[in-house]
């Protein structure tokens with residue numbers, strides 16, 4: 001399938017995987033809708049996309065707010081008339097050991113990583129059901145497969161995303177032709193670890209830095225691969241690890 005002219009919403013487009021994906025998909029001819037909270041970062045990205053001959057719309061918002069999603073969908077339909085794909089990518093990972101009881105951080109992860117994905121799906125589904133086509137790509141993680149120290153809550157949120165994706169696929173793909181994919185990367189070099197406040201975890205991560213991480217562009221390629229399959233082929237999961245990452 002050609003993605004030229006397809007309208008694709010990317011959440012968490014202001015950095016990392018979302019930013020790289022927006023660049024990749026617009027280079028391949030998609031019309032990208034960029035959303036996140038940091039407006040300046042989105043504006044820089046839009047400028048870059050337009051400089052390369054692409055088309056981008058910015059709608060700032062918080063994925064935890066249903067009203068922001070309603071606005072996102074409204075503005076996308078006003079500008080581009082339809083929605084072909086949603087990439088539910090916004091997420092955060094303030095890892096900590098459970099005994100530290102950083103309950104505010106637990107709640108934030110549940111709100112953004114799980115509820116944010118649910119809000120996104122709810123907002124785009126009426127259009128995709130009407131079209132009887134679409135792609136929903138949820139960014140889960142290798143953390144959905146395996147617990148790692150400090151990741152009890154994060155791993156739980158990413159497992160939820162993986163299982164929700166499978167439920168969505170079973171309910172929507174055969175009936176409405178909406179393909180659903182869970183992307184599960186191992187360690188990718190992005191800003192994701194910036195939200196960690198637990199000093200023990202920060203120490204642990206220093207050791208990890210010796211490994212060669214995946215780049216955000218590697219995940220953008222996996223997302224592109226998923227989108228260019230013929231409508232009859234649903235890529236259920238893409239589990240992608242850095243060569244040097246053991247667990």
Ligand SMILES: NC(=O)c1ccc[n+]([C@@H]2O[C@H](COP(=O)([O-])OP(=O)(O)OC[C@H]3O[C@@H](n4cnc5c(N)ncnc54)[C@H](OP(=O)(O)O)[C@@H]3O)[C@@H](O)[C@H]2O)c1
Pocket residue numbers: 011012013014015016017018035036037038039041061062063064089090091092093112139140141142184185186187188189190191192193216
């Ligand atoms: N990096 C990895 O090793 C790795 C591995 C597996 C899976 N992942 C997943 O990949 C996704 C992207 O992460 P990344 O690695 O690219 O990290 P990142 O560079 O920190 O990107 C996270 C994005 O999420 C957005 N975001 C956070 N909270 C938000 C909210 N409440 N509303 C709207 N947007 C919000 C951020 O934008 P604003 O701050 O501007 O709102 C940012 O654009 C996440 O779901 C992450 O869990 C990452």
